[in-house]
Amino acid sequence: MKTRGTRAPAVLRGVVLGIGALAFLFPFYYMVIGSLQREPDQSVAGAFPQPGNLTFENYVTIDARLDLVRSVINSGIFTGGVILCTVVFATLVGYALAVLQWRGRGAVFALAILVQVVPFQLLLIPLYVLIARSYGLADNYLGMILPFAISSTAVIIFRQYFLQLPQAIFEAARIDGASEIQLLTKIALPLVRPALVTVVLVTFIGPWNEFLWPFLITKRADLQPLAVSLANYLTNVANSTANPFGAVLAGAVVLVVPIAVLFVVFQRHFINTDVSSGVKG
Incomplete structure (x- = not known):
């Protein structure tokens, strides 16, 4: 019983x-x-x-109308550039906020938290004026990437993980003559791999699904990512196809599949996030 x-x-x-x-x-x-x-x-x-x-006719139809492969490549370039910039800048800033001792780091961390409450939509007009008019980066991959080059969320994640590492490790390495870059790349980053994977996955979702900013900054169809191409297809040519409902869903499947695959492959890294186990080992 x-x-x-x-x-x-x-x-x-x-x-x-x-x-x-x-x-x-x-x-x-x-x-x-x-x-x-x-x-x-x-x-x-x-x-x-x-x-x-x-x-599979719907996939053929939408590929013929908006060049599905090219749109996926554009999304990959946009997303890959954002991920690369985010990881590089966030690790540097997170390491500086957690490990280095310098005046004002508490204020900088508070500012990083404060930035998260500012909606991105409020910054669209000044960003467009700055990037499109001042820098001349309209219809350019760099123009799409720059507003997302650093993420305050990624900075906070790396800072919290770096704070869990024993300071004695860094002190011993400094005594042995290691530079701060060596401490970051050879000691700190290998011990916070779960944070690195988490930042990559969380960052991937944003630019891969982003519509508003690429729509504003790009007018050339051959540079637009998949989310923008699907919206243009739905607005302009969907009604001229035999099955617009199926074609739009086919594009949505292509948009969703990479995210689903990444989460399935790397889901164990969300579970195993105990950095202390790596430090003890």
């Missing part, structure tokens, strides 16, 4: 979690199924279409 009593809550918890998982995954399933339907069916029955109604 005691065994059954202890198993019942576990079974109930498993059932509830299973139902929640199905409810969470159903929109993604419906998106994939909708992207494969030749004849659109937006009713509930459309979630379970006939096999003869499934095809």
